[in-house]
Amino acid sequence: MTESHETAVHAEHDHKPHGWRRWVFATNHKDIGTMYLIFSGVMFFLGGAAAMGIRAQLFKSGLELFDPAEFNQLLTMHALMMIFGAVMPAWVGLANWMIPLQIGAPDMALPRLNNLSFWILPFAGALLMSAFLVPGGAPAGGWTMYPPLMEQFGASFPMVIFAIHLLGISSILGAINVIVTIMNLRAPGMSLLRMPLFVWTWLITAFLLIAVMPVLAGAVTMLLTDHFFGTSFFNAAGGGDPVLFLHVFWFFGHPEVYILILPAFGVISEIIPTFSRKPLFGYEAMVYATASIAFLSFIVWGHHMFTVGMPVSAQLFFMLSTMLIAVPTGVKVFNWTATMWRGSLSFEPPMLFAVAFLFLFTIGGFSGLMLALVPSDYQYHGTYFVVAHFHYVLVPGAVFAIMGAVYYWLPKWSGRMYDMRLAKWHFWLSAIFVNVLFFPQHFLGLAGMPRRIADYAPQFTDWNMVSSIGGFVFGAAQLLFPYIVWRCVRSGKPVGANKPWEGARGLEWELPSPAPYHSWQEPPSEAVLAHGAEH
Amino acid sequence: MNKLSGTACDARQRGPRHSGGEAQEGPSHGARLGKWAGMLSLAAAMTGTLPAFGSGWDLLNMPRGVTNVSTRIYSLHMMAFWVCVVLAALVFGVMIWSLLFHRKSRGAVADVTMVHNTRVEIVWTTIPVLILVGMAIPAARLLVRINNNTDSELSIRVNGFQWGWQYQYLGTNVSIVSKLATSSDAASMLDSHINPRSVPHYLLDVDHPLVVPVGEKVRLLITSVDVIHSWWVPDLGVKRSAIPGFINEASFTIDPDKPGVYRGQCADLCGRGHAFMPIVVHAVSPAAFETWLKQQESAGKQVSSGEPAPPAAST
Numbered sequence: 001m002t003e004s005h006e007t008a009v010h011a012e013h014d015h016k017p018h019g020w021r022r023w024v025f026a027t028n029h030k031d032i033g034t035m036y037l038i039f040s041g042v043m044f045f046l047g048g049a050a051a052m053g054i055r056a057q058l059f060k061s062g063l064e065l066f067d068p069a070e071f072n073q074l075l076t077m078h079a080l081m082m083i084f085g086a087v088m089p090a091w092v093g094l095a096n097w098m099i100p101l102q103i104g105a106p107d108m109a110l111p112r113l114n115n116l117s118f119w120i121l122p123f124a125g126a127l128l129m130s131a132f133l134v135p136g137g138a139p140a141g142g143w144t145m146y147p148p149l150m151e152q153f154g155a156s157f158p159m160v161i162f163a164i165h166l167l168g169i170s171s172i173l174g175a176i177n178v179i180v181t182i183m184n185l186r187a188p189g190m191s192l193l194r195m196p197l198f199v200w201t202w203l204i205t206a207f208l209l210i211a212v213m214p215v216l217a218g219a220v221t222m223l224l225t226d227h228f229f230g231t232s233f234f235n236a237a238g239g240g241d242p243v244l245f246l247h248v249f250w251f252f253g254h255p256e257v258y259i260l261i262l263p264a265f266g267v268i269s270e271i272i273p274t275f276s277r278k279p280l281f282g283y284e285a286m287v288y289a290t291a292s293i294a295f296l297s298f299i300v301w302g303h304h305m306f307t308v309g310m311p312v313s314a315q316l317f318f319m320l321s322t323m324l325i326a327v328p329t330g331v332k333v334f335n336w337t338a339t340m341w342r343g344s345l346s347f348e349p350p351m352l353f354a355v356a357f358l359f360l361f362t363i364g365g366f367s368g369l370m371l372a373l374v375p376s377d378y379q380y381h382g383t384y385f386v387v388a389h390f391h392y393v394l395v396p397g398a399v400f401a402i403m404g405a406v407y408y409w410l411p412k413w414s415g416r417m418y419d420m421r422l423a424k425w426h427f428w429l430s431a432i433f434v435n436v437l438f439f440p441q442h443f444l445g446l447a448g449m450p451r452r453i454a455d456y457a458p459q460f461t462d463w464n465m466v467s468s469i470g471g472f473v474f475g476a477a478q479l480l481f482p483y484i485v486w487r488c489v490r491s492g493k494p495v496g497a498n499k500p501w502e503g504a505r506g507l508e509w510e511l512p513s514p515a516p517y518h519s520w521q522e523p524p525s526e527a528v529l530a531h532g533a534e535h
Numbered sequence: 536m537n538k539l540s541g542t543a544c545d546a547r548q549r550g551p552r553h554s555g556g557e558a559q560e561g562p563s564h565g566a567r568l569g570k571w572a573g574m575l576s577l578a579a580a581m582t583g584t585l586p587a588f589g590s591g592w593d594l595l596n597m598p599r600g601v602t603n604v605s606t607r608i609y610s611l612h613m614m615a616f617w618v619c620v621v622l623a624a625l626v627f628g629v630m631i632w633s634l635l636f637h638r639k640s641r642g643a644v645a646d647v648t649m650v651h652n653t654r655v656e657i658v659w660t661t662i663p664v665l666i667l668v669g670m671a672i673p674a675a676r677l678l679v680r681i682n683n684n685t686d687s688e689l690s691i692r693v694n695g696f697q698w699g700w701q702y703q704y705l706g707t708n709v710s711i712v713s714k715l716a717t718s719s720d721a722a723s724m725l726d727s728h729i730n731p732r733s734v735p736h737y738l739l740d741v742d743h744p745l746v747v748p749v750g751e752k753v754r755l756l757i758t759s760v761d762v763i764h765s766w767w768v769p770d771l772g773v774k775r776s777a778i779p780g781f782i783n784e785a786s787f788t789i790d791p792d793k794p795g796v797y798r799g800q801c802a803d804l805c806g807r808g809h810a811f812m813p814i815v816v817h818a819v820s821p822a823a824f825e826t827w828l829k830q831q832e833s834a835g836k837q838v839s840s841g842e843p844a845p846p847a848a849s850t
Binding site: 149241243333340345355362383444448452453455 | 591592594595596597598604607608611612615616619622623626627629630633634637638639640643644645646647649650651655656659660663664667670671674675677678679681682722723725727729730731732736737738739761762763765767769772773774775776778779780781783784799800801802803804805806807808809810811
């Protein structure tokens with residue numbers, strides 16, 4: 001009976017092409033969002049496979065599986081796949097799905113551009129992955145691609161640079177679309193300061209993307225011309241400066257890490273109020289804190305390179321500006337905490353991921369503060385302490401937020417509820433073993449283990465073994481995720497007319513579940529807006 | 536529990552940078568807090584199925600090192616660590632309180648009027664600023680001190696290459712090429728079937744170590760012939776990138792009562808051999824150093840002509 005009811009509902013809205021045309025010629029933001037998320041999931045598992053290889057190699061002292069050159073390829077490709085293939089497309093996918101629903105827009109403002117920005121990705125991803133297949137293998141200089149090392153790699157070098165160009169173009173187009181959509185397609189009455197925080201954080205992220213992706217493109221293009229056209233941007237023998245690359249790269253690189261994490265702040269700011277059954281504490285402070293973090297991200301790049309021999313005054317500047325980031329970030333953490341305070345909390349899977357985010361991202365923030373102190377950084381730089389730090393902010397930070405977001409909005413997308421018990425298993429295995437995986441890496445780094453080494457002295461074995469075991473279990477637990485999503489979409493229990501989460505607020509919850517293929521064709525009225533903002 | 540004395544028979548002397556066989560050892564890995572022991576047993580219980588190698592469980596913290604700078608870096612690191620621990624205790628405490636007592640299942644009713652509070656928001660913006668200023672002041676002082684490379688008594692040019700280090704004692708004809716010890720090299724090969732634990736200082740031993748005097752300020756002029764490397768010896772508190780075409784300065788003064796062997800590794804990815812270019816520093820008394828340097832100088836003609844120049848860049 002539910003079946004026939006659903007078919008009827010679908011038929012009403014179902015003006016869409018069928019078969020492959022629906023996807024290849026897609027202009028619907030929901031279809032494109034879905035494709036982004038699927039692409040991201042595929043890259044997450046490919047990048048994860050590389051990570052498993054790395055942890056297997058490091059399981060104990062003495063080379064086990066890979067030649068050091070292959071190991072360096074794995075760690076380079078792991079980072080490129082995870083950053084450009086998994087996390088960034090996941091955020092664009094969520095933006096596609098949620099921004100129109102949340103601001104009362106019928107679609108993204110530039111649907112054909114949207115199609116292009118997605119369809120660049122599979123080709124860029126394939127080009128990136130095929131670097132493994134050419135003679136000499138994939139680039140092995142780390143995702144930071146520092147010259148002159150980067151220029152020692154063979155046929156794959158221009159392929160990866162072209163792949164980065166393509167990924168960058170895709171990101172810029174996606175960002176333009178987000179900005180135009182938010183600026184022009186908000187429902188009447190939705191002023192900027194009434195926008196949900198996910199929309200706000202994405203708006204700021206989109207500006208960051210437009211500002212820095214061209215910088216990356218410039219940096220890698222200079223690498224390319226140094227290598228093939230005899231320029232000497234980074235070649236000291238020709239009057240260039242390898243450190244110039246570091247400056248340009250990190251001028252992109254630091255905003256880039258906020259591109260990966262700012263939308264996560266938005267997601268957490270949606271989930272915590274819902275499951276605290278309480279409005280977000282300090283909404284405006286959250287918006288301003290996000291903007292401050294984005295601004296500061298442009299003036300802290302030097303903290304990635306304290307040991308390259310910058311003048312003391314520059315090191316001081318970068319130390320102080322970096323420490324300053326702790327203030328708006330602290331404001332965010334305090335606001336989330338205050339949102340839970342005197343709330344009425346329940347712990348469905350999205351909330352579990354959000355709470356884990358809160359604790360573990362904060363730990364990553366603390367190690368970030370320690371790293372900001374230049375003298376200490378002289379000891380931390382280039383060690384596993386840094387690896388632990390950025391994995392704490394990226395895995396239980398960005399990745400947990402993405403998973404929380406999927407568990408939060410999946411009932412809205414599919415109209416069905418997933419298996420809560422399995423999702424909780426997925427959460428607990430992830431939350432426990434992500435710590436077994438990354439916490440010991442703090443010890444390893446402090447005790448003197450450099451990062452990106454293919455083999456290590458025997459005294460580092462014990463904590464590496466713990467870390468590897470944590471990695472294997474964490475990795476295996478992630479297989480639950482696509483299974484849970486697939487089962488939900490195929491045969492989950494329909495959520496019906498009610499909101500799946502009683503505390504959820506916002507325009508997306510004013511729509512039926514699943515959200516109709518064409519939603520908000522009539523902009524929501526002020527009454528709907530106000531109702532959406534209530535509990 | 537603070538083991539600061541430089542006793543040669545410190546039973547917990549298993550650090551990567553100390554050679555067990557030396558007559559005079561550097562101090563142990565700095566203060567290890569008693570609390571770590573509890574964490575260790577917890578971790579050991581968590582991973583109870585692992586064979587109890589017991590060689591590296593106590594490697595948890597930064598070494599105090601053997602120079603004034605490294606000790607001060609260690610203190611700064613511990614200060615920052617404890618500040619973070621206290622802040623984490625406060626913030627996590629409030630979070631955990633909410634998680635425990637403000638649950639719907641306990642009948643908690645949400646206070647939906649609580650949307651913002653300017654006074655509280657000002658407080659939690661200003662207090663972090665004050666804490667940060669408190670941390671920045673000692674850090675800035677130490678930074679200025681570390682970057683003062685004047686008044687050195689000995690200058691050594693450090694030249695990184697793929698994969699090893701060349702040391703040139705300026706003003707002499709003494710030049711050392713320092714590469715991974717052959718015992719480690721053999722054991723590191725694929726399918727070598729040599730247990731790395733049977734190799735003394737696996738991956739942390741070189742054929743020709745850098746020899747320096749204790750108690751004298753040594754200045755390093757660090758560069759590279761091919762790609763970017765990074766010269767790092769944790770016990771000396773020195774890490775500087777070696778950049779082709781540019782010369783970086785760094786300096787250290789090893790405490791006069793801390794002669795010993797100090798080990799480190801390249802800290803910037805530099806290609807296939809990145810894991811295989813350790814740094815070993817022999818710190819000896821000034822008198823012993825002078826004798827050694829004279830010996831090297833007189834043998835210098837043979838050594839320098841016999842030593843191969845650092846190989847050119849190759850993949």
